[in-house]
Amino acid sequence: MHPTHPEDPKKHHYIPVCYSKNFTDKGGYIHLVDTWNQNHYFPQKPEKALAINYLYRQPDHAEQRFDTALEKGFSNYVESAWTPAFERLKRKEPVSAYDWVNIVKFICSLHTRTPIVLDAILFLLRESVIGQYEETIGLASDDPNLKIFCDMYRERNSNKSVGPIHFSNLVRSGIIDLNIDPHRRLSSMPLLVNNIDIFQENFAFGGPFLIHNITDLPFISSDNPVCYFNRNRTIKESVPYSSKQAKNFIFIFPISSNIAIVNNNFIKTKERHVTIDD
Structure with a gap:
């Protein structure tokens, strides 16, 4: 696997091809129903289905593509063990404890490698920072370093009765942009698989x-x-x-x-x- 560049967009299969190919018809197509689009029904090859471009795309870090390293870990260690285990199950052969561990990790990875999970992790990390600030500092309106931001919040809400201002008010109103290192949500994914x-x-x-x-x-x-x-x-x-x-x-x-x-x-x-x- 090579680093991703703009001219070579990475297509990440959040449902791996090694799994979806086992649901194909005789022509090699899986039949999809898009419940978000009036139950639109269409056939597609597994290689082109259930994928999103640049799911892991992040800035270069320490001269190494962190997203590529993460995806390589899933491909090499989680997906690679799936097909041999599946074939043994299909043939009704004995399955070792090692195989079951790999099967469980593969199942867990299906839950964690989706866009909504990445967004959820980012949301929880932001909420954690907000909670830590409010627990240690208290009200934003009592913090002299945030006076200008609190004034902006009051001005935006001049038609409302504004009481004590919390740090969360400033973040959720867009006055303060709370940036979370995107690598943190990526590094959380293997942790989720195991927990x-x-x-x-x-x-x-x-x-x-x-x-x-x-x-x-x-x-x-x-x-x-x-x-x-x-x-x-x-x-x-x-x-x-x-x-x-x-x-x-x-x-x-x-x-x-x-x-x-x-x-x-x-x-x-x-x-x-x-x-x-x-």
């Missing part, structure tokens, strides 16, 4: 098994292709990426159009491969 509690704490329960679908209705996937829920919870009580108090916990992950990994802690089966035909 999503749903997998680290509960994936081992019961032992996962595989469903082999030989019906005429294939499994489908999405750009967030993992389902897990507690059947005793309402949808409002469910917290994404959290498996706390998972007494009746179900994990479903389609790995191809006819194979899915399933795990739970209430259906006990000694079979590691189950076939459904109707």
